[in-house]
Amino acid sequence: MKAIIINLLKGFWLAKTKFALCVLASALSAWGIGTVAYSYMMSERDFKENFEQSNPANIILALNDSTSTFTDLLKKESSIQSLERRETVTGRIKNKRGNWMSFILYASENFENPGINKYKITAQTGQDTLQAIYIEKNGAGFLDLTTPLTIQFPNHAAADFASSGLVHDPGLPPSQMEQTVYGFAPIQTVGNFLNKSRRTLLIRLKDSEANATELKAIGKTLSEKIESNGGKVVGLIVPPPGEHPHQNIVDSLSFLQKSFGLILGGLGVILLSLILITWLYPQITNIGIMKAIGASTQMISVGYLTVLMMIILIGMVVGMPLAYKTAKFYSGFIAGVQNFEVVNTAFSLYIHALILLPAILIPILVASSPLLKP
Amino acid sequence: MISLRKVNKTYKGLAGSVHALKDVDLFVGKGESIAIMGKSGCGKSTLLNILSGIDRPESGELVINEAVLSNFNENELAKWRGRNIGVVFQSYQLIPTLSALDNVLFAMELVAVIPAQNRRKRATGILTQVGLGDKLKKFPNELSGGEVQRVAIARALANDPPIIIADEPTGNLDSITGDQIYSVFEDLSAQGKNLIIVTHENISGRKFDRVIQMQDGILN
Numbered sequence: 240m241k242a243i244i245i246n247l248l249k250g251f252w253l254a255k256t257k258f259a260l261c262v263l264a265s266a267l268s269a270w271g272i273g274t275v276a277y278s279y280m281m282s283e284r285d286f287k288e289n290f291e292q293s294n295p296a297n298i299i300l301a302l303n304d305s306t307s308t309f310t311d312l313l314k315k316e317s318s319i320q321s322l323e324r325r326e327t328v329t330g331r332i333k334n335k336r337g338n339w340m341s342f343i344l345y346a347s348e349n350f351e352n353p354g355i356n357k358y359k360i361t362a363q364t365g366q367d368t369l370q371a372i373y374i375e376k377n378g379a380g381f382l383d384l385t386t387p388l389t390i391q392f393p394n395h396a397a398a399d400f401a402s403s404g405l406v407h408d409p410g411l412p413p414s415q416m417e418q419t420v421y422g423f424a425p426i427q428t429v430g431n432f433l434n435k436s437r438r439t440l441l442i443r444l445k446d447s448e449a450n451a452t453e454l455k456a457i458g459k460t461l462s463e464k465i466e467s468n469g470g471k472v473v474g475l476i477v478p479p480p481g482e483h484p485h486q487n488i489v490d491s492l493s494f495l496q497k498s499f500g501l502i503l504g505g506l507g508v509i510l511l512s513l514i515l516i517t518w519l520y521p522q523i524t525n526i527g528i529m530k531a532i533g534a535s536t537q538m539i540s541v542g543y544l545t546v547l548m549m550i551i552l553i554g555m556v557v558g559m560p561l562a563y564k565t566a567k568f569y570s571g572f573i574a575g576v577q578n579f580e581v582v583n584t585a586f587s588l589y590i591h592a593l594i595l596l597p598a599i600l601i602p603i604l605v606a607s608s609p610l611l612k613p
Numbered sequence: 614m615i616s617l618r619k620v621n622k623t624y625k626g627l628a629g630s631v632h633a634l635k636d637v638d639l640f641v642g643k644g645e646s647i648a649i650m651g652k653s654g655c656g657k658s659t660l661l662n663i664l665s666g667i668d669r670p671e672s673g674e675l676v677i678n679e680a681v682l683s684n685f686n687e688n689e690l691a692k693w694r695g696r697n698i699g700v701v702f703q704s705y706q707l708i709p710t711l712s713a714l715d716n717v718l719f720a721m722e723l724v725a726v727i728p729a730q731n732r733r734k735r736a737t738g739i740l741t742q743v744g745l746g747d748k749l750k751k752f753p754n755e756l757s758g759g760e761v762q763r764v765a766i767a768r769a770l771a772n773d774p775p776i777i778i779a780d781e782p783t784g785n786l787d788s789i790t791g792d793q794i795y796s797v798f799e800d801l802s803a804q805g806k807n808l809i810i811v812t813h814e815n816i817s818g819r820k821f822d823r824v825i826q827m828q829d830g831i832l833n
Contacts, residue, residue, distance in 0.1 A: 242722030250710040528706045531667055532768065533695015533724040535688040 243534065243542030251546075257518060258550070264511035265554020266561070269598045271504025273562025274569070275497055276594040280586065281570035282493065289409035289579035290483050293357045296441035297449065298458045301474030302465055305436040309470040313440065316464075318457055320445045323355045324348040324426070326433050330392040332420050335383040341419040342390055344372070345408075346433060350425035355441040358408035358423060364401075371403035372428065375421035377578055378414035379405055390422070392432040412484045413578040437473070451480055483577050492576070496569055508598070511554070512605035515547065544603070551599050559595070615641040615664065615776070615807065620673030622659055622830075633659040634670065635830040646798075646808035648816050651827035657811035660827070661780050664809060666694045678775065695724030699769025703781035705761045707753045713740060713764045714749040720771035727772060739767040743797055759790030766797055776807040783814065795819050 251258040302309055313322060325347050332342035347353055351360070361376055364384070372390070374382060382388060387399035406423045414420055426433070444457060454477045462472040483489065526539055574581045622634040633656040641647055651657050662668035663675060666682050675682045678697065685693060694700075707716050717736040721727045727735055740749055743763040753761050762782060769777055779798070783791035791814075799820050802808045808821075816824065826833040 242719055246708060246711060246715075246719060249715075253710050524706070525708055528708060529723065530691060531665070531694070531700050531702075531706070532720045533691055533772070535691035537688055538691075538723070 240538045240542045240545075243529065243539060244545055247542065247546045257514070261511065261514050261518070261550045262554045262557070264507055264514050265551045265598075265602070266507075266558035267554075268504055268507025268511050268602065269555045269558025269595070270561045270565070271500050271502070271507050272598045273504075273559050273594050274565045275500035275504060277563055277566030277586070278496060278500070278569045278573075280590065281566055281582075282489075282573050284582050285570060285574050285577075285579045286483070288582045289574075290577070291481075293408070293410045294355050294443060295410055295478060296355050297444045297447070297454055297477070297480065298442040298461070299439065299474070299476040299478070300442060300458065300461060300465075300472060301437060301439045301476075303436050303471040303473060304438040307438065309465045309468065310438055310440060312465065312468060312470075313442070313461060316461065318444055318446070319461075320443045320447075321354055322440045322442045323353065324438055325353075325356065325441050326426065326437070326439050328392055328429065328432050330390055330432075332382070332391075332422075333389040333397075334381040334420075339391075340381060341417075342422060343419060344390075344392075344422040344424060344429060344432070346424055346426045346429045348426050350423070355443050356408070356410050358406045358410075361405045361407045363404035371401035371424070373403050373406040373423040375411060375414060375423065376405040376407050377411075378420035381414065381420055388422075395432060407578075407580065409577070409579050410484070411578055413575065416485070416576070439474070449480070451477060454480065485577050488576055489573060492573060504598075507558075508601050508605075511551070511602040515550075515602060516605065519543070547603055548599070551602060555595060555598065558598070559591070562594075614643050614676075614678060615639070615809075616674075616676045617664075618674045620663060620670045620675060622656075622663060622668070622670050624659075633830050634663070637673070637830070637832050639825075639832060641807060641809065644802075644805045644807060645822045646802040646820070647810070647823045647825060648819070648821045649809065649811040649825050649827050649832070650813065650816065651811075652813055655827045656830040657813075657827055658780055659830075660832075661700075661778050661809070661811055665698045665700050665778050666690045667700075692724070695720075696726050696772055697774050697776060699766075699772070699774040699777045701762070701765050701769050701777065701779035701782050703784040705753070705758075705765045705785075707761060707764055707768070709753050712750045712752055713745055713756065713760075713767075716753075716764055717768050717771050720768045724772045736767070736771065739770050740764070742800075743767050744793075757790075758786050759793060762786060762790075762794055763797065766794070770801070774806075776809070777801055779808075779810045781812050781814075782810060784812070 304310055310322070310324070313319060325345055328344045328346065330342045330344065331339040334340050360373065372388060374384065384402040388402055389397050389399055391397035408421065411421055444454070449457065458475045458477055462475055465472055479486070529539055530536070571581050617637055617639040620634055620637040621632070624631045624633055637660065649657055649660065659668065663670050666685070669683070680693060682690065708719060711719055714736055717739060718732055721732045721736065737746070737749060740746060743766055745760060745763055745767065748756060748760060753764070756764065777798070782798070783794050786794065798808055798810065802820070
């Protein structure tokens with residue numbers, strides 16, 4: 240077997256271009272397959288760690304309920320796991336260039352420890368949270384947080400607010416893309432700017448697997464219950480379950496990325512298989528000679544497969560780091576589009592092995608057909 | 614000693630089946646040299662393939678130096694062939710990416726009966742014996758037809774097999790080169806090796822213990 244391997248390597252030494260092409264094709268297939276697999280896993284992990292961990296609301300109900308009577312009524316509903324008041328006020332904010340830009344304020348009754356549509360306070364300036372506003376971290380670039388923030392809400396004069404720090408809300412699209420600054424504050428801080436009779440409730444249901452139709456039906460039932468008790472529902476929103484606000488953009492980018500990755504991987508595998516076949520088919524004569532002069536089929540198969548594996552593994556050494564880097568860059572970009580924080584991109588060894596498997600096996604299976612000939 | 618009894622071989626193809634060997638009986642004594650003659654398609658190459666263990670008969674018995682070849686599996690047969698049979702083909706069949714010396718060494722390395730430390734010396738000696746001592750490093754494409762065939766003979770001798778089988782060994786060579794090749798075979802026969810050559814050429818004047826005619830899969 241050693242003699243066969245040395246003989247094959249000598250053959251490659253005499254045909255270096257062929258050898259380089261084999262390695263290149265192997266690297267291409269590993270790059271393509273690896274990029275798709277790594278970036279898919281990275282993006283999935285980012286989504287789970289960011290968006291799903293935010294415990295997104297299943298239903299958002301807006302009702303006229305100045306005394307919280309109907310809120311208390313909903314709390315007794317068996318289908319509801321938890322609910323939380325979160326008011327939204329739109330206004331405008333002066334950016335650091337002195338120009339007004341869109342501003343959306345989320346006023347939360349459970350500000351420091353939200354249970355639904357969770358956000359995370361990432362930086363604090365030491366200002367009293369009851370007197371100041373936190374800015375979603377993606378909007379910080381628009382503002383000068385060292386000076387008071389000038390904000391104007393409808394029917395109110397512009398007022399200055401201190402900046403208490405930064406918040407990360409993975410359920411919101413990035414400020415840069417929306418050209419909107421998002422603020423967060425306790426309801427008590429901004430109570431004057433809210434509609435006194437309005438309560439907007441974020442609702443999490445016990446049945447977290449319900450689809451959009453089922454959620455709509457449940458929302459409707461809840462609305463009818465409130466209205467049958469004399470209340471008034473002014474808004475019912477069912478966010479598409481499991482979807483980020485930028486899901487369409489992400490899906491489109493993801494489709495393109497996967498398509499290009501698969502095309503690259505597919506072409507790499509085809510190219511490698513073709514090169515290996517064009518190398519192996521003329522070897523059928525040599526294989527016959529080797530058998531005639533005393534080599535067993537087993538010796539020949541193991542010898543050829545060893546050389547095939549060597550070529551493919553050299554390609555992997557080039558292709559896999561490229562795939563990992565490409566996937567890391569891509570998943571970082573996707574995380575940016577979704578306002579996610581990139582989770583640690585390291586993978587355990589078996590994941591790498593799992594990705595390597597098709598990149599190795601497919602060309603080997605295709606190329607080894609001449610070896611299996613009797 | 615080589616003994617074939619009632620050996621049959623049929624090939625099945627799209628055009629139907631061809632009965633290449635029909636109840637072939639053959640006995641070759643130790644050190645005997647024989648030539649099997651016949652026209653193309655008469656079954657000579659099939660007979661050689663069966664004698665060398667490259668192919669298997671459908672029926673009949675083949676015993677070579679007390680080894681019953683039908684008892685061997687593929688790997689055992691390959692190992693046995695490497696030690697006992699040296700094959701010379703009409704179209705030489707050298708490994709094109711190996712030099713003359715490496716082709717001979719390759720056969721030794723595959724079979725590994727010659728101790729590793731003796732192989733280079735032995736390969737050089739055999740190539741010198743067939744008149745190629747000055748062309749050890751030449752690749753097959755750098756040698757003439759006669760020289761390539763002599764490398765093939767040297768390779769067949771690499772593991773010192775007791776039997777040399779040659780299939781139309783001078784079929785692609787001019788008469789002068791053919792004479793040189795037969796001279797090498799005669800030397801081998803004189804050394805006591807069994808020599809079995811199949812050919813459709815005129816071999817009058819060549820030294821063989823026996824010349825057997827073959828026609829339509831039957832030995833006469």
